[in-house]
Amino acid sequence: MSAAVRAAIVGVGETAYRTHHPDATYPELAQAAGLAALAMAGMTPADVDAVVYSMAPTHFMGVTDAQLWAVGPVGGRHKPLMRLHTGGATGGSAAEAGYHHAASGLHDCVLVVGADKVAETRDAQFILNLIWDPFFERDFALNTVTMAAIQAVRHMEQYGSTEEQMAEVAVRSWRRAKRNPRAHLRGDISVAQVLESPLMSWPLKRYDCCPRSSGAAAVVIASERVIRERGLDAAWINGAGALANTVFMGDRLGPRRLTDMGDWDELRGAAATAYRQAGITDPARQIDVAETYAPFSINEIMAVEALGLCAAGEGGPAIAEGRFDEGGEVEVNPSGGTLCANPIAVTGLVRVCDAALQLLDRAGGYQVPGAQTAVATAVGGSFQFQTCMVLGREPTGGKS
Amino acid sequence: MDPVALAGAAAVRRAIPTGRLEELVFETAAAALADAGLSRADLDAVVLGASDELDGRSISSMLTAAPAGALLKDEAKVPDSGLHALALGVMKVLSGSAATVMVISWGAPSECSREAIQRTALEPFVERPVGTIDGVAFGLTAAAYLERHGRALADLDRRADVRHARVGGDRGGDGWIAYPLRRRHVAPVVDGAAAVVLVSGRPPAGAAPAGWIRGLGWASDVHAMAERTPGAWPALEVAAARALGRAGIAIADVAGYEVDDRTVIHEALALEGLGAAAPGTAFDALDGELGSRVNRHSGDGFAGIPVHCTGLWRLATVCAAWRDRPGGGPLLVHDSVGLGGQSHAVVVAEAVRE
Numbered sequence: 001m002s003a004a005v006r007a008a009i010v011g012v013g014e015t016a017y018r019t020h021h022p023d024a025t026y027p028e029l030a031q032a033a034g035l036a037a038l039a040m041a042g043m044t045p046a047d048v049d050a051v052v053y054s055m056a057p058t059h060f061m062g063v064t065d066a067q068l069w070a071v072g073p074v075g076g077r078h079k080p081l082m083r084l085h086t087g088g089a090t091g092g093s094a095a096e097a098g099y100h101h102a103a104s105g106l107h108d109c110v111l112v113v114g115a116d117k118v119a120e121t122r123d124a125q126f127i128l129n130l131i132w133d134p135f136f137e138r139d140f141a142l143n144t145v146t147m148a149a150i151q152a153v154r155h156m157e158q159y160g161s162t163e164e165q166m167a168e169v170a171v172r173s174w175r176r177a178k179r180n181p182r183a184h185l186r187g188d189i190s191v192a193q194v195l196e197s198p199l200m201s202w203p204l205k206r207y208d209c210c211p212r213s214s215g216a217a218a219v220v221i222a223s224e225r226v227i228r229e230r231g232l233d234a235a236w237i238n239g240a241g242a243l244a245n246t247v248f249m250g251d252r253l254g255p256r257r258l259t260d261m262g263d264w265d266e267l268r269g270a271a272a273t274a275y276r277q278a279g280i281t282d283p284a285r286q287i288d289v290a291e292t293y294a295p296f297s298i299n300e301i302m303a304v305e306a307l308g309l310c311a312a313g314e315g316g317p318a319i320a321e322g323r324f325d326e327g328g329e330v331e332v333n334p335s336g337g338t339l340c341a342n343p344i345a346v347t348g349l350v351r352v353c354d355a356a357l358q359l360l361d362r363a364g365g366y367q368v369p370g371a372q373t374a375v376a377t378a379v380g381g382s383f384q385f386q387t388c389m390v391l392g393r394e395p396t397g398g399k400s
Numbered sequence: 401m402d403p404v405a406l407a408g409a410a411a412v413r414r415a416i417p418t419g420r421l422e423e424l425v426f427e428t429a430a431a432a433l434a435d436a437g438l439s440r441a442d443l444d445a446v447v448l449g450a451s452d453e454l455d456g457r458s459i460s461s462m463l464t465a466a467p468a469g470a471l472l473k474d475e476a477k478v479p480d481s482g483l484h485a486l487a488l489g490v491m492k493v494l495s496g497s498a499a500t501v502m503v504i505s506w507g508a509p510s511e512c513s514r515e516a517i518q519r520t521a522l523e524p525f526v527e528r529p530v531g532t533i534d535g536v537a538f539g540l541t542a543a544a545y546l547e548r549h550g551r552a553l554a555d556l557d558r559r560a561d562v563r564h565a566r567v568g569g570d571r572g573g574d575g576w577i578a579y580p581l582r583r584r585h586v587a588p589v590v591d592g593a594a595a596v597v598l599v600s601g602r603p604p605a606g607a608a609p610a611g612w613i614r615g616l617g618w619a620s621d622v623h624a625m626a627e628r629t630p631g632a633w634p635a636l637e638v639a640a641a642r643a644l645g646r647a648g649i650a651i652a653d654v655a656g657y658e659v660d661d662r663t664v665i666h667e668a669l670a671l672e673g674l675g676a677a678a679p680g681t682a683f684d685a686l687d688g689e690l691g692s693r694v695n696r697h698s699g700d701g702f703a704g705i706p707v708h709c710t711g712l713w714r715l716a717t718v719c720a721a722w723r724d725r726p727g728g729g730p731l732l733v734h735d736s737v738g739l740g741g742q743s744h745a746v747v748v749a750e751a752v753r754e
Contacts, residue, residue, distance in 0.1 A: 004495050057458040064453050064521040065479070068738055072622035078638045081620040081743070082484045085452070085477050087459040093476045097488055103495035106401060106646070131458045240497065244446075244475035247462040258472065269472065381462040385475065 006395045007102035008227055008234035009356040011041030011220035017184040017213040017341035017350075019119045026066055030115040031073035033216035037111065040362070041220045041232060045075030050107040053083040054094035054114025054217075056345040056380070059127045061120045074113050087131070088144075088293065089242075090114070091217065091348025092378025092387030096240045098221045099389075103237075108223045115216035116345035124212045131381070144295070145209060147382060149201035150249060152298035154262035156203065158313070161301060163203045165316030167194035169297035170207040170339060172325065177336025179365035184213045184341040210295040210342035217346040217353050224395070235359035235374075239280070239390035241273025247382050264299075266386040267306035267377060274375070275308075278390035283308040283330075287390075289358045289374040290324075290332045291351040295342055303377060304332060307388075326368075334358070334366040348378025352389055359393050401646045404493050405609035406749065407500070408436025408597040409719035413706050417510040417591045421455060424593050426467035429504050432595035432716070433469070435723075437606040443597075444498035446470035448477040449485030449505030451708050453517040468504045468595075480618075481505070481737045482594060482712025483745035487616055489598050499600045506593035507708030514589070514707070521739065537625060537740035538586070539578025542665035544631035546580060549680030553580050559664040559683055560584050562691075567703040585664045592706020594713035610719040614730060615649075615748035617642025625740050636673030636736070636744040644675075647730065647748035651675040654748075655729030656693040658714040660736045661701040667694070669741065670734050697721040697731070711735025711745060722751040 013036025015021070021029055038044060051074055053067040063069075067083045070076075080101075084094040091114065098112035118124050125143040132138045155161045171191055177183035194207040227234050243266045245252065245259060252261035259265035271283075280286050290307060294300035301315035309330050310318045318324065324332035333339075335354040338347055355374035357363040372394075378387045410431030412424065419427075433439060446469050452460045461477040468475075474497075478485040482505025489503040518533040532540070545551065564571045564584065572584035603609055617639040621628050628634075644651060651674070659670035668682035671694065677685040686694065695701070698714040706713045715733045722728075730750040737743045 057452060059458055062520070062524065064517060065738075068521065068620075068742055069523065069623045071620045071742070072624075072627070076620055077622050078619055078635050080487075080618045080639075080642075081480075082487065082618065083479050085459075085479050086461065086475070097476060097478075097491075100488065100491040100495045100497060103497070104401075104491035105494060106491060127458065131462060133463075134457065242445075242474045242476065244461075244465045244470045244473060246466050246471060266472075273474070381459055384462065385465075 005103050005105045006224040006236065007099055007221050008236040009219045010222045010227060010232040010234050011037040011043065012353045012356050012362065013037030013040065013218040014182055014350065014353055015215045016182045017215035017343055019212060019214065021117065021214045026061060026115055026117060027070040027073040029216040030070045030113055033115065033218040034074045034111055034113040037218035037220045043109065043220060047109050048075055048079065048111045050080040050101050050110045051076040052094050052098040052101060052110060052112045053081060054091045054112060054346050054349050055083050056085055056087055056090040059130065060116065060118045060124060074111065086385045087380030088344055089348055089378040089380030089385040089387050091346045091350060091352065092389065093242065095219065095349055095352040095389060096242060096387055099237045099240050102221050102223045108226045110221045111218060112221060112349065113218035114346040114349060116343040117214040118212040118344055119214055145204060146201045148296040148298060149204050151261055151383060152203050154253065155298055155302060158262045161316040163195060164191060165301065165320050166208055166297035167191040168320040169300045170194045173333060173337050173339040176334055176366060177340035180335045183336045184211050186336060186340060204296055208297040210338050213341045213343040215343040217349045219353060219356060233360050235356040235391045236395040237389060238392045238396045239274030239278030241270040242387045243269040245384040247384055249382055263312060264302040264306040266384060267303060267388060270386045270388040271307050274388040274390045278392065279396050280390060287330050287373050287375050288371040289334060289355060289368050290330055291335060291354045291376045292333060293338050293348055293351050293378040295338045297339065300332065307375060331368050334368055348387060351376040351378060355391050359391055401615060402494060402601055403612040403614050404490050405599045405601065405603050406596055406611045406613060406719050407438065407599040407603055407607040407609050408432045409595065409610065409716035410435060411594045411713050411716035411720065413590055413592040413704055415590050415704055417508065421508055422463055422467040425464045425504065425506060428593040428595045429467065429469045429502060432502065432597050436597040437608060438500065438597060438604065440469045442500050442604060443469055443473055443502050444500050445474035445492050446502045447485045447489040449482035449709060449712060450477060451479055454507050454509065454512055454708055456511055469502050474498065480743060481735050481745060482709040483735045483747060484618055486712055486747065487618055487745060490613055490616060493598055493600050500604065501598045502595060503598060503712065504595035505709035505712045507706055508591045509589045509707050510591050534739065535577040538663050538665065539581045540625060541631065541740050542581050543579060545665055545669065548631040551680065551683065555683040556580060556585050556664050559686060563700050563702045567700050581663060587662045587701040587705045589707045590704035592709055592713055594709045594716040596712065596716055596719065609752055610722045611749050611751045613747060614750055615643040615647030616746065618745040620743040623742065632679065633669050633673040633741050633744060639744045639746045640674045643746040643748050649730060649748065653730060654732050656696050656731045658695055658698050658718055658731055659734040660710060661695060662705045666736065674732055674734060715747060715749060718749060726751050727753055
């Protein structure tokens with residue numbers, strides 16, 4: 001990556017993810033993750049010279065601009081602090097903004113932090129209906145579940161993906177999450193259980209869908225100068241890409257479409273940028289771990305295809321065959337992924353956290369042995385915003 | 401820091417709202433590109449500075465990203481303010497991630513109840529019932545300033561008279577906002593939008609920059625006003641010091657100030673926080689030579705404050721002025737956001753030389 005300054009993640013902090021955190025206020029949650037990330041880096045809040053705050057729509061908590069409450073608790077008083085908000089992709093965008101803070105040469109140590117309490121509202125999908133046009137789209141029950149269902153149908157129609165293949169994604173995610181102490185959901189479930197679980201919006205059943213989670217996440221991003229001076233372990237940010245598309249899903253389905261809703265071309269484009277910067281030419285061989293933001297089972301199938309880990313249309317069969325399981329060429333979502341925890345404002349950041357933990361040898365029970373390169377993604381809006389970050393044990397390109 | 405070029409800009413202020421939000425966004429973005437002599441294809445990234453609440457829908461960038469020029473482009477939204485969005489755009493250029501970046505911000509208060517939105521930003525159990533929304537916070541800030549520096553209500557009135565005489569029209573009346581602020585001390589808000597096109601130090605062919613970003617800084621204070629320094633903006637002092645330091649200049653080198661003047665107390669606090677006037681002396685300084693160097697390009701906020709994008713709007717307006725009259729020394733462009741001025745952003749900008 002041809003950055004002005006190389007930068008890397010040197011600290012990761014996360015709370016556990018649950019439906020509720022009645023023991024902590026919103027700022028306290030963010031503070032817990034921030035302090036944990038700093039502790040891993042051997043730093044204190046005094047070492048931080050800028051804060052990037054990851055906060056998506058605040059309406060789940062019924063509070064506007066909740067990040068402003070957290071300025072003091074995250075150590076941001078009298079420091080640069082900016083919020084990123086790209087819907088579900090917010091955490092990915094915040095991590096990339098944190099990278100730009102350091103790579104620009106303007107900051108040496110950046111805390112990227114955020115929190116969410118999605119279950120403060122009784123019905124997150126009611127809130128998520130508010131992202132749509134108030135005069136037309138809201139009235140036909142468009143929300144993230146129904147939106148994902150439309151994508152799933154599109155993928156099934158194009159490639160013949162099946163409900164059973166989607167169920168395989170859920171089974172594997174829940175099984176992997178058993179190794180992650182912070183996961184919201186975990187356990188042994190069967191394909192039959194997934195298929196028999198309550199229908200949400202065909203073809204998606206309850207186990208095909210992520211939970212409503214609360215929790216916080218943070219990373220510390222440092223410049224190469226600080227990393228060398230302090231002798232810090234580092235997960236180098238070697239590539240960062242993002243791509244936005246039109247909100248209108250019909251424009252991604254019709255005969256004159258520029259991209260196809262069933263293909264996650266936005267992620268394909270974001271990954272192309274990140275891969276080019278990181279020197280990734282053969283993703284399936286060069287990437288060891290992928291943490292994909294896949295809030296619905298169909299999304300993991302679409303993500304592995306868009307990331308180039310398999311060909312378009314092969315995602316479902318490849319997952320069902322175990323190609324992305326433990327010991328496979330690329331391990332996908334070893335943490336259990338978004339299907340097992342989705343604190344929306346930071347879910348993209350959680351993906352970055354879990355990718356970085358792999359390269360810092362801090363992933364504990366879900367550590368992928370010898371992982372050298374990891375990729376983290378995030379998606380938001382009407383699946384129209386995608387980010388992709390490539391991390392490595394060694395820096396590629398840029399100026400030292 | 402390395403300077404970043406202001407290749408193009410557009411500023412819109414509408415006392416009478418017209419059209420849909422996405423049309424306002426599109427027209428502003430297109431005008432900035434035209435001013436830059438570039439097309440959408442030249443953009444590497446787009447940064448939005450917008451508020452879901454003001455826009456009336458969650459994740460409003462879902463709708464506005466494309467009209468802003470971000471269709472199939474790198475895009476991010478910084479909700480804090482237009483100048484905060486500018487900061488991210490500048491960092492993308494400085495990092496080498498993007499060579500050409502559109503930064504665009506807007507606010508359409510005609511579409512919403514700003515007081516209702518401000519109330520939802522308060523802590524729900526104690527602050528909301530008390531009702532310390534912006535007007536009250538401004539009043540508390542003004543009262544603390546007067547008390548701290550032994551200034552009089554007459555200072556507020558005198559400054560308001562000067563500013564109303566400058567813009568003419570409705571003088572706002574004597575109704576209370578919150579002691580000691582009356583309506584005549586507070587600027588009206590209007591719909592508006594602003595965009596600038598940033599390019600790296602070597603502008604692309606066809607682009608003729610109007611000016612340069614030479615430095616920038618931003619900083620926040622804590623949320624609870626009781627924990628802040630009353631009647632002062634120390635976070636602004638931090639932001640200004642960083643901006644000046646990055647530009648490698650001192651406050652004495654600054655030729656003019658384009659500051660947040662949404663109330664008469666904002667104007668005074670801004671100039672003192674920037675270092676243009678000593679604490680407690682801004683009203684006196686404004687009576688003198690300093691007054692002629694404040695908001696000279698972008699005009700008095702009493703003519704209408706385009707909310708949320710205010711700072712970027714001032715910068716874009718300055719760029720337009722530079723097109724007509726290049727040169728002059730560096731300017732400080734400032735905006736404050738949040739309850740009682742919780743956060744601030746400062747930019748050091750300078751015209752291309754004649």
